[in-house]
Amino acid sequence: MASIKEKQVDRVPRTRVDKFAERRAELGEAALQTLATLGYARTSLREIAQNSEFSHGVLHYYFNDKIDLIVCSVRQYKARCVTRYDHVTATATTVDELTTGFLAALGDTLRDEAHMHRLWYDLRSQALFEEAFRADVAEIDKSLENMIWRIMSRLAELADEPLRLPASALYALFDGLFQQCLLKHLSGDQGAIESMQVDGRKAILELIGRPVFAV
Amino acid sequence: MASIKEKQVDRVPRTRVDKFAERRAELGEAALQTLATLGYARTSLREIAQNSEFSHGVLHYYFNDKIDLIVCSVRQYKARCVTRYDHVTATATTVDELTTGFLAALGDTLRDEAHMHRLWYDLRSQALFEEAFRADVAEIDKSLENMIWRIMSRLAELADEPLRLPASALYALFDGLFQQCLLKHLSGDQGAIESMQVDGRKAILELIGRPVFAV
Amino acid sequence: MASIKEKQVDRVPRTRVDKFAERRAELGEAALQTLATLGYARTSLREIAQNSEFSHGVLHYYFNDKIDLIVCSVRQYKARCVTRYDHVTATATTVDELTTGFLAALGDTLRDEAHMHRLWYDLRSQALFEEAFRADVAEIDKSLENMIWRIMSRLAELADEPLRLPASALYALFDGLFQQCLLKHLSGDQGAIESMQVDGRKAILELIGRPVFAV
Amino acid sequence: MASIKEKQVDRVPRTRVDKFAERRAELGEAALQTLATLGYARTSLREIAQNSEFSHGVLHYYFNDKIDLIVCSVRQYKARCVTRYDHVTATATTVDELTTGFLAALGDTLRDEAHMHRLWYDLRSQALFEEAFRADVAEIDKSLENMIWRIMSRLAELADEPLRLPASALYALFDGLFQQCLLKHLSGDQGAIESMQVDGRKAILELIGRPVFAV
């Protein structure tokens, strides 16, 4: 009996609560897809349901209301953000490698997940109006800031130079560059990503005290 | 008499076209108020009309559709952004004065116009989904970047040091700091503004080669 | 018990699809009533909903849009047209009986279902402007032409005379007489029906080669 | 002076009443164009005004309301109907010429003025619902019936045969053929007109006692 139970532990949720949470996660994921496609203002519960394999009625079984669902999907998004880019830090062994790897990762994200990321900026804007989103959005912001901080710290370490900006400023800088670039990229500006990478490189080199002369 | 008449010439629209444009501006302003209060996703034409002194029917008399109206109000917003903060540069005569003045102005804006500014971040997010907004949003971004660039250039001039980051990075940095602070401020974080100013000061001093030791 | 159950099988829809179709038919019928009362130009979905026992929201649950609903109700109408008047042909055994029976049926229809029939002329006009209606309207026209053709064929058979006009002309003739009479009847002309019947009889007798001398 | 006045008589309306009527006619004509294009149900006063050279406000100066305007345009239409096709009767000198000429004229009308004519069927349908239209529509119907009667009478005269159907039936027949053909023609049926002419010819020959054997 015990062994059977242990097997189940790995495969299926044991309790009703687990199943409930699992289903919420599943629906939150569907919401995420819809939000990325249409944006918060144009996202309806019916559309979300159609992006899942469930009927729209079920949404109200697992969520109190629309906001509850969106909050859940924000958390879904949050879970993904924590570890993103950490592989860059893990593998790079020189300043150049890390710089190039980081900027390349930014570029890839922009190219491959532009839709997913505009969702994030949209949700962050919603948090400015909807109190229910704020705590989670703030947490995501903190995660992202930490991620940037880890990368920049590693960079400083490799360069054997102190980091010259506070974490908030570093996050602001790269988040801002990314956000600007995202809009240009979505607008069809082909050179947007490359241009962002050039500016990003200049900034990074400056931050570790290796100024580029031709600014 | 003649002088009075001349003054009137400047105030009262002479032609029908002027009047039409004036009314559009008036309604665009009402839209701006509503957007600032409710956010794009919750803004309806009826609500906008109630924020104006007109019936909702009038909105469709002056605008083709909702997007047309919002675009108009985005431009309204744009017009205000161009010169904001320029007084700071104009009056400051030392690095400290300019730094303090700039950061104080940021703080004041956050305190006094938090609502107006969350509107901007909301609209910028909408532009990620709605093509019709992109051109104007991009223009506003450019204006704001230029504004930051003017301030930082003046700062470098006063410090007799070269500016070490590209304009895009400078804008990203301060826009990002502002955006983060705005969310915290709206969330009730009393120390958010002050903390942003501290980080901002560190960043500025670093940018002009006067590093602060205790990062 | 078994037989009762079998009867129920025929009455109660077994599947969800059946139920859906049944409700569409029900709402199409309500639309038909409204169209007959107000005419196409003044028929609104809200009015149709009030003629049913449902809220107006339900209309959009069962139909894609207004045209979809009207097309459905046109088909509802079509189904009724196919067999109308066939009893006349079935029972009459002489030229006189058939002639009288047919004209009496026309008169009865005008008296009893004037509203229902103006609907038809209205829809046929709409088809001239709205492509979506054309196929179904054309089908109804064909059904009615066939109906007239069956009656006239039987008449020719009873009279032992060939039919001297093509089907299209026969349908045109009686449809036209009916349409003219309908307008007069709705205008309050008490003698309209009788007068139509007199002219109809003259035409019929002529068609089978039994001319009436005093035209 | 007198001569000047006389010249004016020919060129401009002398009285206010004339001018008023003239303007009504002008606007009624614009309404006619719009009705032909969009159909009654989709025709708005603004659209009509845009098809004229006046502002929409002026419509309410010359007409009590929308119905008043449409009635006026119905009368406009009526005026055109009286003499249409009379040239056919005037020039034809044989049965064949008249038959061919009449059917050719019907075909030309269908080809060239399909839009204008669907308007007529639309208005006639409206009369079934809207009392205000009935008198004028009935008058137009009478005019058209007379027109058909004149043609058929002339035909009978040329054929030296009595007319075998009452006027109402003759009008019904050709109006019905025309109406059926119009729908087919608008539906893109290329052979509709020719087919109608074939059936029309059969009917005509039958009506004057020259039966076609292969019906």
Add this chain to the structure above:
DNA sequence: CATGAATGAGCCTTCATTCAT
């Protein structure tokens, strides 16, 4: 548990009509 029928508030838009200028 899950479905989807049903609701009704609300949205954007169109429109006939009124009226100050």
Add this chain to the structure above:
DNA sequence: CATGAATGAAGGCTCATTCAT
């Protein structure tokens, strides 16, 4: 006379939400 600004009812339609099954 003529204009066009302004109104507000109504239209088609979307949507979050409820609830019987």
